[in-house]
Amino acid sequence: MRLAVIPGDGIGPEVIAEALKVLGEVVPAAEITRYDLGAARWHATGELLPESVLGELRQHDAILLGAVGDPSVPSGILERGLLLRLRFELDHHVNLRPARLYPGVRSPLADPPEIDMVVVREGTEGPYAGNGGLLRKDTPHEIATEVSLNTSFGVERVVRDAFARASARTRRHLTLVHKTNVLTHAGSLWSRVVEEVSLQHPDVTVAYQHVDAATIHMVTDPGRYDVIVTDNLFGDILTDLAAAVTGGIGLAASGNLDVTRRNPSMFEPVHGSAPDIAGQGIADPTAAVLSVALLLDHLGEHEASRRIEASVAFDLATRDHQSPGATYAIGDRLAALVSSNVRTG
Amino acid sequence: MRLAVIPGDGIGPEVIAEALKVLGEVVPAAEITRYDLGAARWHATGELLPESVLGELRQHDAILLGAVGDPSVPSGILERGLLLRLRFELDHHVNLRPARLYPGVRSPLADPPEIDMVVVREGTEGPYAGNGGLLRKDTPHEIATEVSLNTSFGVERVVRDAFARASARTRRHLTLVHKTNVLTHAGSLWSRVVEEVSLQHPDVTVAYQHVDAATIHMVTDPGRYDVIVTDNLFGDILTDLAAAVTGGIGLAASGNLDVTRRNPSMFEPVHGSAPDIAGQGIADPTAAVLSVALLLDHLGEHEASRRIEASVAFDLATRDHQSPGATYAIGDRLAALVSSNVRTG
Ligand SMILES: CC(C)[C@H](C(=O)O)[C@@H](O)C(=O)O
Numbered sequence A, B: 001m002r003l004a005v006i007p008g009d010g011i012g013p014e015v016i017a018e019a020l021k022v023l024g025e026v027v028p029a030a031e032i033t034r035y036d037l038g039a040a041r042w043h044a045t046g047e048l049l050p051e052s053v054l055g056e057l058r059q060h061d062a063i064l065l066g067a068v069g070d071p072s073v074p075s076g077i078l079e080r081g082l083l084l085r086l087r088f089e090l091d092h093h094v095n096l097r098p099a100r101l102y103p104g105v106r107s108p109l110a111d112p113p114e115i116d117m118v119v120v121r122e123g124t125e126g127p128y129a130g131n132g133g134l135l136r137k138d139t140p141h142e143i144a145t146e147v148s149l150n151t152s153f154g155v156e157r158v159v160r161d162a163f164a165r166a167s168a169r170t171r172r173h174l175t176l177v178h179k180t181n182v183l184t185h186a187g188s189l190w191s192r193v194v195e196e197v198s199l200q201h202p203d204v205t206v207a208y209q210h211v212d213a214a215t216i217h218m219v220t221d222p223g224r225y226d227v228i229v230t231d232n233l234f235g236d237i238l239t240d241l242a243a244a245v246t247g248g249i250g251l252a253a254s255g256n257l258d259v260t261r262r263n264p265s266m267f268e269p270v271h272g273s274a275p276d277i278a279g280q281g282i283a284d285p286t287a288a289v290l291s292v293a294l295l296l297d298h299l300g301e302h303e304a305s306r307r308i309e310a311s312v313a314f315d316l317a318t319r320d321h322q323s324p325g326a327t328y329a330i331g332d333r334l335a336a337l338v339s340s341n342v343r344t345g
């Protein structure tokens, strides 16, 4: 197993160290190559993602990324030039974001139900296409545009993936989230594709919700969701909200998948680089560890993945959430749980 | 005071009847003209918003709208052809949506702080411009686009309005919500405009949040918001979420304002036509009544507006939220409170 690791900025390297500690317990033979991409490199060399590095990344089975972003870098530079560029160049069309309320974890909701959903967010088009511009900048006649691009090809592959995932789950329920009553063109395409693909999945029940209504249900009735399929921007918004109601982005893992496996998929915690707490050793590495579980599952190491997730679940059920411990201590605990699990499991 | 009333579909007419009952207590001389627009008219005549009706609507001081929408009408027809057409034709650039957690109202949050915010949502451009299309429809090469249009003119007027509102409030805090790190063109315009206008408002503190992060804080720390200014689509999403954490869209009022007063502004509850409970007389008319309060405030009837809001606040603090009463009973109660308030106030 050849893994490329991009620790990144802020708390990225801190949580990645623990994630690799845990990985070492289940796949000790994994070959790790580190790539220093992010704010520091940009400041030092002006480089974001050199072609040669991109070429090397492609030679790996998967990529593990900590977080990129720093207040010293103007907004958009690292996001568009590094993170989104990786997602687009490596055709990460399925942005997979599970949201589960683990026993023991406190939700901000008064009366949280069981929550166990997966959001399948489209990852390579929509309003993220980067298509737009400025006309007559800095004049009273300025116009700024952003074009959401949605293709039959792009929508269909992610909808198919979402149906397959729904089909493999217990509840077999899929919700399309969009804003079809206003974004009528893109909404029409998404609706038609979901309708067509649903014909091949009579086992999956299908619902539709407008994105605004979905945010309401995410706080009043999140238990209703099983698999959600949605576009890149709505998925960005909904997955942060889903993470919030299930205990925070400190616990949220994600996978950027090329499900054709032509390119390595990339796994990352949903939290950012959190510069405010960086360097203090207090970041929670749980989301990074759960991202390793997603990575292993994607590479077919289902048993190892399951073991890590079970260890996280055990730790969350038993940890003192007021003082969960330092970053390294949580990593040690999870590594120990995983390894005892290896012995007994 | 000449008011145009569009009761609309579903529970629209039910809640409007109570809103007018309450209005009658404070402005008995209001001249009301009803317009039957919505699903029934569309089915009967194919008409959505005839030019002649639009012309008549323009002759009024304000418009009160119940709700439009019915499952029998394909998605998008009434929204784009009637509701959004009204907002665009009448240049309703400031979509004003207060969200307050009234004492006595149960929030879905476990530990809600004091919440008292106003979202100033841009209402006439952004992704709502209706600019987009389908190419190669129903082929494997189909492309659907949606173009977000943002103009210096359009952004500046709503940002100015938001600063003025923030300036008049106790906390004087304004948060711009956008997604500047991905939607870099529109994000750049919004950021620059906020920065420029802020120079004229040194009394207002300014913060920025990405829309995904804003949904997190809306459930973990909603007390932080005072005035939020944001684009049409982010505003749509955030105001439903803000309504949810403050007790639901059954209580959320809104105003679609042309702050230049060249066109009549339009006031409507944020909830839709709720066909599932229509005709049963159980819809909560509170949001419609609060919309009347916004209407009166806009027309300079501050005292009458304040009286209605105080009556609603009193009723919410004292009502049995398990069984708040039938639609007409809530209306009766609010009308009685307002009128006793008139006598004593
Ligand atoms: C950092 C940003 C570009 C990114 C996104 O918008 O996709 C982040 O919010 C995420 O969800 O991974």
Ligand SMILES: CC(C)[C@H](C(=O)O)[C@@H](O)C(=O)O
Pocket: A181, A182, A212, B079, B080, B083, B084, B236, B270
């Ligand atoms: C019905 C729909 C067109 C409308 C919108 O998206 O603006 C509604 O959700 C609202 O917020 O008033």
